[in-house]
Amino acid sequence: MTSAIYDRQIRLWGLQTQSKISQSRIFLYGYHCGLLEELAKDLVLTGVGTLVIGEYSEVTETLGRQPMFVTYLGHDLEQLVEALSVLNPHAQIYTVNTFLKQHFSQLVEEQNELQRVSKLIETKTFAICCLVCERLGSPIALALDRVCRDNNTFFMYAEIAGALGFLILDLGCHYTYRQLKKISERASKTKIRSFKNDEVIDLDVNDSEEAKDDHSYSIPLEDEHTLDYPTLEQVFSCKCGLLQSSSKASLVFLAFVRKWKEEYSVTSQQDCLEERQRKFEMFLQRQKIGLRKCEMQSLYKFCSFIDVELISASSCLAGILGREIVKLISRNEKPIFNIFIFDAFSCLGSIVDIPSTLRVDRKRSRDDEVESPIYDI
Amino acid sequence: MNIEYYNDRYQSNIYKGLEHCFLSSRVVEKIRHSKILLIGVGGVGSEVLKNLVFSGFVNIHLVDLDTISVSNLNRQFLFRSEDVGKYKAVVAKDRITKLCSWSHITASVENIRSRKFPLEFFKQFAAVICALDNHKARLYVNEVCAFAQVPLFETGSTGYQGQVIPILAGTTECYNCEPKPPQTEHIPVCTIRHRPETVEHCVVWATYLFEVLFGNLEDSNPLSDEKEYKVSRLSREWEPNDAGSESVTEKDWEDMTCERIMNKFFIEDLQFIESLKEDTVSSPSRMKVPSQEQLRRHLWNVEEKHSVEDLKLEEQNPHQLVWTSDKAYEVFIFCLKQLLRRWKESKGALIFDKDDTISLAFVTAASTLRAIAFDISAKNSFDVRGIAGRIIPALSTTNAVIGGIVVFQLLRFLSGTHIKDLYNARLSQVPRSRPRHSDEVIITPEVIRPPTAECVICHELLLVTCDTRKVTVRQFVEEGLKEQTKVEPFSVATDEGYIIYESEPDDEVSIESRNTDMSTFAQLQVEEQPISILDESGVHYRAWIRHQCDIPLLIERISSFMDDGCDCL
Numbered sequence: 022m023t024s025a026i027y028d029r030q031i032r033l034w035g036l037q038t039q040s041k042i043s044q045s046r047i048f049l050y051g052y053h054c055g056l057l058e059e060l061a062k063d064l065v066l067t068g069v070g071t072l073v074i075g076e077y078s079e080v081t082e083t084l085g086r087q088p089m090f091v092t093y094l095g096h097d098l099e100q101l102v103e104a105l106s107v108l109n110p111h112a113q114i115y116t117v118n119t120f121l122k123q124h125f126s127q128l129v130e131e132q133n134e135l136q137r138v139s140k141l142i143e144t145k146t147f148a149i150c151c152l153v154c155e156r157l158g159s160p161i162a163l164a165l166d167r168v169c170r171d172n173n174t175f176f177m178y179a180e181i182a183g184a185l186g187f188l189i190l191d192l193g194c195h196y197t198y199r200q201l202k203k204i205s206e207r208a209s210k211t212k213i214r215s216f217k218n219d220e221v222i223d224l225d226v227n228d229s230e231e232a233k234d235d236h237s238y239s240i241p242l243e244d245e246h247t248l249d250y251p252t253l254e255q256v257f258s259c260k261c262g263l264l265q266s267s268s269k270a271s272l273v274f275l276a277f278v279r280k281w282k283e284e285y286s287v288t289s290q291q292d293c294l295e296e297r298q299r300k301f302e303m304f305l306q307r308q309k310i311g312l313r314k315c316e317m318q319s320l321y322k323f324c325s326f327i328d329v330e331l332i333s334a335s336s337c338l339a340g341i342l343g344r345e346i347v348k349l350i351s352r353n354e355k356p357i358f359n360i361f362i363f364d365a366f367s368c369l370g371s372i373v374d375i376p377s378t379l380r381v382d383r384k385r386s387r388d389d390e391v392e393s394p395i396y397d398i
Numbered sequence: 399m400n401i402e403y404y405n406d407r408y409q410s411n412i413y414k415g416l417e418h419c420f421l422s423s424r425v426v427e428k429i430r431h432s433k434i435l436l437i438g439v440g441g442v443g444s445e446v447l448k449n450l451v452f453s454g455f456v457n458i459h460l461v462d463l464d465t466i467s468v469s470n471l472n473r474q475f476l477f478r479s480e481d482v483g484k485y486k487a488v489v490a491k492d493r494i495t496k497l498c499s500w501s502h503i504t505a506s507v508e509n510i511r512s513r514k515f516p517l518e519f520f521k522q523f524a525a526v527i528c529a530l531d532n533h534k535a536r537l538y539v540n541e542v543c544a545f546a547q548v549p550l551f552e553t554g555s556t557g558y559q560g561q562v563i564p565i566l567a568g569t570t571e572c573y574n575c576e577p578k579p580p581q582t583e584h585i586p587v588c589t590i591r592h593r594p595e596t597v598e599h600c601v602v603w604a605t606y607l608f609e610v611l612f613g614n615l616e617d618s619n620p621l622s623d624e625k626e627y628k629v630s631r632l633s634r635e636w637e638p639n640d641a642g643s644e645s646v647t648e649k650d651w652e653d654m655t656c657e658r659i660m661n662k663f664f665i666e667d668l669q670f671i672e673s674l675k676e677d678t679v680s681s682p683s684r685m686k687v688p689s690q691e692q693l694r695r696h697l698w699n700v701e702e703k704h705s706v707e708d709l710k711l712e713e714q715n716p717h718q719l720v721w722t723s724d725k726a727y728e729v730f731i732f733c734l735k736q737l738l739r740r741w742k743e744s745k746g747a748l749i750f751d752k753d754d755t756i757s758l759a760f761v762t763a764a765s766t767l768r769a770i771a772f773d774i775s776a777k778n779s780f781d782v783r784g785i786a787g788r789i790i791p792a793l794s795t796t797n798a799v800i801g802g803i804v805v806f807q808l809l810r811f812l813s814g815t816h817i818k819d820l821y822n823a824r825l826s827q828v829p830r831s832r833p834r835h836s837d838e839v840i841i842t843p844e845v846i847r848p849p850t851a852e853c854v855i856c857h858e859l860l861l862v863t864c865d866t867r868k869v870t871v872r873q874f875v876e877e878g879l880k881e882q883t884k885v886e887p888f889s890v891a892t893d894e895g896y897i898i899y900e901s902e903p904d905d906e907v908s909i910e911s912r913n914t915d916m917s918t919f920a921q922l923q924v925e926e927q928p929i930s931i932l933d934e935s936g937v938h939y940r941a942w943i944r945h946q947c948d949i950p951l952l953i954e955r956i957s958s959f960m961d962d963g964c965d966c967l
Contacts, residue, residue, distance in 0.1 A: 024714045026479075028469045032784055033557050033791040036716045055452075059798060062475055066794040091412060091452050093497050108475055183419060184806070268837055294421065329415040332452040333809065336445060337802030341840070343795040344558070363841065365806045368562075368823035370841025371832070 038351040046071040051153035054090040059339035065109045075117035091332040139168045151177045166253035182278045183326020186338035186363035199243040268373040270316040271362045297324040334365040425813045432524035433457040439490045443529035444476045445801025451501045460505045462487040473794035516926040520546035527551045540573035545942045557791040558827035560800040564820045575850040587620040601785045604764035612748035696727040704732045709759045713779040730763035752787030859956040860941040866919035882953045
């Protein structure tokens, strides 16, 4: 029965990956928003074994205004877990509280949220920890990333601001994966795929050649690769001057969104588009960041989206995130290194490589740094 | 919490959000009142439906013919295991209405090509989203939308890849503009019959064999000249004996039929092919043709040691070993007998169903034997199901991305962006580098191109309005095409391949069919569907016949529409 359910994906990634998925344990943490629901839904459908979902409960009290999120599977976490369990009765889905209760009988009650979550990660139960729509600024994200690194847990940070979405991956300084290469079957494989897919869309050759199904019998040649990911802190403290121009604007905007959420949204009573745009300009001035006029124009557009969630954009980002999680579980494909930026307006999903410290240091000796980091706390 | 209160607050939240984003209450009103047609509620379709209602769309019409199957459950989140066998459109409507009580959804379990959807039906929608999985139906939707002048958002997903294409025929490139890759039927007949090169050719041959024996034999079947081996004919051969001497028992009949079929397709045919090869010296590889004795041995040895349960378990295991020739013979005979019994009981044609264990095992065994004979490495039943059933791998994550992009594009379109300023979006598995940029992309925007010059659908559409009960085809040609549009057609044909008008009728054609052009459109039942108007070089125009009592005959040419963009707002 179960293999019949997963037939259409087993044909893509093989039985081995599917069984790895069914044994995987994933921790989702963050704000209960559409992005979190979408991601949880995709993971549960794909057949993830254990999913624990936590919500930063202090959020509503601290935030001045309710952000406009779209949640449809449940009004609160308990309902969400219930709805997800219906989608896949085989998956084990818990809220943080029920999971902790089941696994630690003598838990100290007065621990704060972060300590509790850290404790959870320290059990090394989870291979992947995913922080979704974190609303309180960087301290939580950075602290969580640190805990994850110390415990060899892959950390993924996902943020959506209306039509602009971000993923930042920290998979540690020594992430290895094996890329399967099939030499002998490659020619015929391409044929099969175009034969199978004739009715759907025209494939481009690169994709179909890379596409693998590891359940056939030829012995695959494995190429082992290693990636060295920078930490979240290094990413946030990366100097603007080092950024590639195409992604610079989006990343600067992310920094602004984080700042805005931390300060402006709580304090400011007046909030309108002009006000936000003015604040954005002030932010750029203070950070001594220069952007081109066309870049500014496109970013103004995003200002109106900052605290609104559009389900279509969230669904899209969640899809990409879910796909990356499967890659981390199967370990036979290169994951995003290390930032993914999705711009729903221009249908653009690009991958940006933020250099890790080593390379930053090398560059620093050459550059004369005048610009401040894109994010300073 | 009070659900209704929650729903209300929730709905107003969505609209407040939208207003925030698009900075206009007019756009929000437009979204709230736009009717959307969603064709296909499968993988992409369920994502789109959810995104539509939670983006504020209220009026949505679903069209889907299909029922839910187990293999849908890994991605179509509106369906559960207890829904298997029910209609997708109906279940999707119920589930979404429960999640979102203010939505107003209509569900039709119907083929989109049905006459129940006339052109007027399509015209009521602000946009059509097509989430279908087959080429033919998509071409149809593409064409209807061009006739109805409704913007179409065409989506597709397969495995890790997907795409979204906004289409406004006449203004942007349409689904018909770019030639599509060839279909399976285009494998040359001789490759299937005499020179299989890959295991796919063997599998295709095996499905044709199934059709020859048990199915409705179509002329497109490359084995169609083997009609005498249809089981319905073979069964007749033995019947006279029943009345005569010792009656042939059921078992004897099965055994004899099995032997004949196997002799023919696994010995005689192969020997024939081998004799062909001897003529051409170029092929030195020997074929492995089994001997008569080998076959006999298998035929008489088969105890029923295979069970449907075992075969079922095997077909679900991707790592299952490829069958040896002995096992393939055993399974083939076992399945052949099972199918013969099934055929006898139903007395009707059997249709190959990839989800039926016996049919699948039959095709797997036949393809394995064929592959062994031609020295090709065979596949197990898991893989054969994928090939024979043309299974397209599908992921929830890919569908989520595609469903998200298409609805966002639709929002942009309704908020006033001209369709030419949207993008064709492509999701790829492997990052590609972008020209003139230093980064890599996995979701690639492509600028929407203008229609290709050759595309009939983008340039040559005729909308025919008349009283279809009175206007004959000849009148349409003489008084309509020749007078109003100055077109002198060579012939007029329906999509089913019937020629309803010819300027120089063939003498050999019977009187009856020669007079079809004297019949009215209503008599020929060609209203509300596209027909082809051909000249010497091929299809020159496509026309759509609409019935309206008070108009004698009016032919309008559909030219590029909405070019000024005024209708977009």
